Amino acid sequence: MTGTVGEQVRVLIVDDDALVRAGLSMILAGASDVAVVGEASDGRDVPDAVAACRPDVVLMDIRMPGVDGLTATEDLRRRRDSPEVIVLTTFDTDEYVLRALRAGASGFLLKDTPPVEILQAVRRVAAGEATLSPTVTRQLIAHVSAAGAAAPHNEARRRVQALAEREREVAVALGQGKSNAEISADLHMSVATVKAHVSRLLTKLELNNRVQIALLVHDAGLA
Known part of the structure; x- marks a missing residue:
């Protein structure tokens, strides 16, 4: 809002x-x-x-x-x-x-x-x-892993695997705590295209923000 x-x-x-x-x-x-x-x-x-x-x-x-x-x-x-x-x-x-x-x-x-x-x-x-900066996102995900809360879950993996290949690549990059600029460089797409993919991911996965995407990817064991 x-x-x-x-x-x-x-x-x-x-x-x-x-x-x-x-x-x-x-x-x-x-x-x-x-x-x-x-x-x-x-x-x-x-x-x-x-x-x-x-x-x-x-x-x-x-x-x-x-x-x-x-x-x-x-x-x-x-x-x-x-x-x-x-x-x-x-x-x-x-x-x-x-x-x-x-x-x-x-x-x-x-x-x-x-x-x-x-x-x-x-x-x-x-x-x-x-x-959250990419650095903070990485720290949070590391904490989840250390706490044993991010063991792969079948439901999380199913949701991520159901994505189109390019969407999944962007999701995994978010799970790695990468910024839009880093994803743009790594996947050879414009920042605007990255933003569009993130918006579609939020809609498809019914999530509120990119941090939730990152946590979902980590739950799926893909980051």
Whole structure:
């Protein structure tokens, strides 16, 4: 969902720590193209806050004492026209982060991320772009493998093998954490063509973002 008012990206901040909410609000308030339209301190308040504030992007704390960010993210992403979600965490290898990404979160931010990078992530997500760099994607996939969570699954393999050959090549490249530019060079196609393939993959596989494609490919044992 990327609706805007006055060309501003509408952001809802969800975190049980009032100081974190205040800090994020100050960071986002410094950008003329971003507006904080609401705050919530618990995942249980997210549905009402989203309905009232109509955000484009939700900055969602993963660990909250009531309804956690993972549960709130899963609930949001099951709804039609849901806002994009960026999860907030203290640890980049948090198992909850991986579960949130599988549920459809567009990316994650560490709570000590520099302000300029937080703004860039919000803008990218609102524009429908990836928020995770190829390096971070590779780190996440490595963590999945180390945790033993990415053993090949028949269903994942069936879904990937059902793709056309070129689509499968692009999917595997995404599973390797490659950027559009890297895929373009490796597969000898334009960046625009790569983007078109990624869009078709998201539609065919019924996924929300390229990170989910990467995780699916890894589940299939193809990356």
